[in-house]
Amino acid sequence: MKKEKMKLKENEIPVREGIFVFPKDENDTPHLIGGKCLDCGDICFPKRILCDACESEEPLEEVLIGEKGVLNTYTVVRLGYPNFDLPYIMAIVTLPESDDLHAVAQLEDCEPEEVRIGMQLAITTGKIKTDFSTGKDVIAYKYRPARD
Amino acid sequence: MRDVAVIGVDMTQFGRYEDKSIEELAVTPVIGALKDAGIQWKAVEAAYVGHEYQGLAAGQRILAGVGASGIPITNIENACSAGATAFREAYLMIALGMYDIVLALGCEKMDRGLIQQLPDDTWRTLGTDLIPSQFALIARWHMEKYGTTREQFAKVAVKAHRNGVLNPYAQYRKEETVEEVLDSRMISDPITLLMCCPTGDGAAAAILCSMEKAGQFTTNPVKVAASALNSMIYTEGIGTQNFGSCIPSAQSIITVSAREAYEQAGLGPEDLDVVELHDAFATSELIHYEELDLCKAGEGGRLIDEGAVDLGGRIPVNPSGGLLAKGHPLGATGVAQIVEIVWQLRGVCGDRQVEGAKVGLAEVAGTAGVNATHILTR
Numbered sequence: 373m374k375k376e377k378m379k380l381k382e383n384e385i386p387v388r389e390g391i392f393v394f395p396k397d398e399n400d401t402p403h404l405i406g407g408k409c410l411d412c413g414d415i416c417f418p419k420r421i422l423c424d425a426c427e428s429e430e431p432l433e434e435v436l437i438g439e440k441g442v443l444n445t446y447t448v449v450r451l452g453y454p455n456f457d458l459p460y461i462m463a464i465v466t467l468p469e470s471d472d473l474h475a476v477a478q479l480e481d482c483e484p485e486e487v488r489i490g491m492q493l494a495i496t497t498g499k500i501k502t503d504f505s506t507g508k509d510v511i512a513y514k515y516r517p518a519r520d
Numbered sequence: 521m522r523d524v525a526v527i528g529v530d531m532t533q534f535g536r537y538e539d540k541s542i543e544e545l546a547v548t549p550v551i552g553a554l555k556d557a558g559i560q561w562k563a564v565e566a567a568y569v570g571h572e573y574q575g576l577a578a579g580q581r582i583l584a585g586v587g588a589s590g591i592p593i594t595n596i597e598n599a600c601s602a603g604a605t606a607f608r609e610a611y612l613m614i615a616l617g618m619y620d621i622v623l624a625l626g627c628e629k630m631d632r633g634l635i636q637q638l639p640d641d642t643w644r645t646l647g648t649d650l651i652p653s654q655f656a657l658i659a660r661w662h663m664e665k666y667g668t669t670r671e672q673f674a675k676v677a678v679k680a681h682r683n684g685v686l687n688p689y690a691q692y693r694k695e696e697t698v699e700e701v702l703d704s705r706m707i708s709d710p711i712t713l714l715m716c717c718p719t720g721d722g723a724a725a726a727i728l729c730s731m732e733k734a735g736q737f738t739t740n741p742v743k744v745a746a747s748a749l750n751s752m753i754y755t756e757g758i759g760t761q762n763f764g765s766c767i768p769s770a771q772s773i774i775t776v777s778a779r780e781a782y783e784q785a786g787l788g789p790e791d792l793d794v795v796e797l798h799d800a801f802a803t804s805e806l807i808h809y810e811e812l813d814l815c816k817a818g819e820g821g822r823l824i825d826e827g828a829v830d831l832g833g834r835i836p837v838n839p840s841g842g843l844l845a846k847g848h849p850l851g852a853t854g855v856a857q858i859v860e861i862v863w864q865l866r867g868v869c870g871d872r873q874v875e876g877a878k879v880g881l882a883e884v885a886g887t888a889g890v891n892a893t894h895i896l897t898r
Contacts, residue, residue, distance in 0.1 A: 464661075
């Protein structure tokens with residue numbers, strides 16, 4: 373397994389705050405920032421303000437999720453916004469932490485012909501596009517085939 | 521609630537009107553619908569104008585062309601359901617007794633290429649909110665779960681173009697073969713270029729009237745038997761939030777909306793004679809068959825294979841050519857679907873007429889989870 377990318381290089385910028393976190397050390401992986409209900413325990417991504425699964429009035433608590441997932445469905449994007457490197461694979465990843473919990477993500481380290489619905493995935497980070505104004509690589513969470 | 525009738529309709533041919541402003545383009549079917557209803561503009565008590573990208577107070581700018589009569593004009597943006605939402609507001613105002621005669625107008629002039637969604641939307645930022653790709657994800661899911669094939673999706677586009685040839689209001693009037701659809705440029709696997717609706721310009725108008733007064737204007741009113749408008753039903757996770765109705769594993773708002781409409785009308789899918797549905801992509805039409813209960817889950821492919829949705833079939837879908845061939849000027853579409861259903865129920869559709877049509881359904885979905893369903897009867 374290749375070592376997880378832990379920090380940004382000179383020519384990289386993060387996509388935005390509040391969606392994912394980088395690994396905290398060499399043994400860690402990136403994580404998605406989900407929301408967990410303090411009353412019923414249901415988890416959502418992205419984090420919402422209030423729980424939709426129950427009638428709790430407590431704001432959701434931040435929870436780190438998404439280390440692993442299973443490929444639910446995918447497409448190979450061949451026409452897209454101009455600052456994205458085409459083609460890329462876009463997928464819905466089913467996450468194990470809660471019922472009916474999914475993330476949409478780009479896949480990397482995977483050729484279109486290798487993709488299979490049901491395949492095991494692991495989270496990573498990588499370039500998703502080029503930033504229009506700075507020309508830098510925009511880094512976000514992605515998924516790749518689990519090889520361990 | 522009072523019964524409501526549609527007494528006048530008209531639309532422009534969908535296409536490119538680069539030499540016309542939205543004001544010039546959209547006033548044309550208003551004049552046509554007034555003439556069809558046999559009324560003067562000054563008889564109209566309120567107007568609802570659906571559009572997505574036409575700027576501030578487009579309804580006021582457009583309707584100044586028929587006269588500044590001082591009536592309330594309300595602009596409605598509701599994604600691709602904007603036109604249908606305008607129609608619904610007109611319907612509700614009459615049903616609730618506020619007015620007797622109201623105009624619903626849908627209109628749009630569009631740029632070419634991909635529709636730009638919110639520039640700062642999280643999922644666009646991630647490159648995951650492309651509309652064709654969202655529908656491709658669902659199509660791929662359907663293929664995996666039910667064995668639906670690319671050829672079956674292509675057949676939907678072939679049917680749309682075959683019907684479009686028969687419709688003088690359609691943007692594209694050229695037949696395509698399954699091979700041509702499959703061999704056209706790949707946009708987002710399995711969706712090819714000819715499985716995508718085009719962008720374009722157009723406008724459609726309907727004059728609605730309380731049923732008790734409709735007899736003054738027509739001997740053959742078309743009744744609005746149901747009007748349902750729904751937004752996403754949040755089950756869980758990014759899937760349902762980002763894709764609204766699009767993730768079939770979540771509760772489909774299209775099904776919720778259709779069943780609500782069936783209940784209002786006291787009718788079921790077996791009672792429908794003709795359907796105009798939201799085929800923004802050929803793949804989504806096939807799945808909409810199932811969501812509208814025209815067939816069971818997983819049987820959409822069989823419906824297209826058997827020709828049930830063709831003109832002359834058990835339940836003709838999109839005799840107008842649908843969004844795929846007739847075109848999809850966003851805000852115009854919802855009203856244009858209703859215009860087609862009204863014409864079908866009046867029996868004036870010529871070569872694309874569904875014989876003896878008495879009950880029609882129009883369904884239009886929108887990005888981020890919007891769906892409108894109307895049922896009209898004669």
